[in-house]
Amino acid sequence: MRGAETSRRIDSFRLTLLLCWLLTPLPWQNSAAAESADAVILLYHHVSNTTPPSTSVSPDRFEEHLDFLERQGYVVLPLQEIVEALTSGAGLAAKAVGITFDDGYESIYTEALPRLERRGLPFTVFVSTQAIDDTYANFMTWDELRDLESRGGTIANHGRAHAHLIRREAGEAAGDWRRRVSDDILTAQGRLDAELDRPLRLFAYPYGEFDASLEVIIADLDLIAFGQQSGPIGAVSDRRQLARFPMATGFDSLSSLAEKLRTRPLPVEVIAPVSRVLPAGADAPVLELRVPDGAYRRDALRCYVAGQEPALIRWNGDVATVRAQRPLGPGRGKYNCTAPSDSERGVYYWYSHLWIQPRDDGSWYAE
Ligand SMILES: [Zn+2]
Structure with missing residues (x-):
């Protein structure tokens, strides 16, 4: 009898364990629901009605984009955090999005920054430092970049002279080209380090132009680099050619944005x-x-x-x-x-x- 009772008790214990196991979500089920390995990075240049449409989104449209991201439950994360998560293999929040701007135009300061700050959204501006040092018209100043840094933005490297880096000068040997290009990128990083509190070691290729030999330089400089070819990024993405979806008038409707936000990286070789x-x-x-x-x-x-x-x-x-x-x-x-x-x-x-x-x-x- 005692043997049979013990055996029943063990059976009921087993049944309880089985039920617990069936009813408790497994750790990887939780993470699958809450996390993903992918992110979509949006790329803007001007946020303005008066700049070239091919590199501009109107302030109203930009506001609509931010509304859409919030309404649809997208999670805007600092670019550095996204890159680190992809590199370490750690999960990201589901529906992770990064917001980036190239070049450092004035309208980012006057139009984009207040809208992002009001919502507490992080963003990154890739600047070419010569335009800031030489106070080009329509570009932010170092004071404005520092202010932007203190209000939720981060600044990263877009080269010194905004050059077509893959191009060789007439008669330029491979070694001379490598030195010139490394110097352009390192000089820009040096200026960012000297002027700002917490510049990133992330690079965006000017004009989105890169090739295999330029990627070698980026790897030697231990930088992670973004292009302007479209697509989402994920653990499978090459760290020297991370894709972003360019946002410009004509390609910036909410339906187009929604479609881009729903993409996943295709893991091609x-x-x-x-x-x-x-x-x-x-x-x-x-x-x-x-x-x-x-x-x-x-x-x-x-x-x-x-x-x-x-x-x-x-x-x-x-x-x-x-x-x-x-x-x-x-x-x-x-x-x-x-x-x-x-x-x-x-x-x-x-x-x-x-x-x-x-x-x-x-x-x-x-x-
Ligand atoms: Zn640029």
């Missing part, structure tokens, strides 16, 4: 080519991507090219060979590749590949 700088007069470039299995419909991968029909895609196992239907021409081009989520409507996995091409005579385009 670029197999070829090594360089994203195309020869003068190049035909449409061929991009080879390994696209591993994931929570997306790989068979529905599309790669969009501005001003053209979508690129042609040929599959060989998990490797996609992507090629635009026409040459990209001089300037910066992109293949924006997306694959729909296999379970969440309206969610796209996204990878944007940057191309850079000189003019047909081999000279560089002016900006």
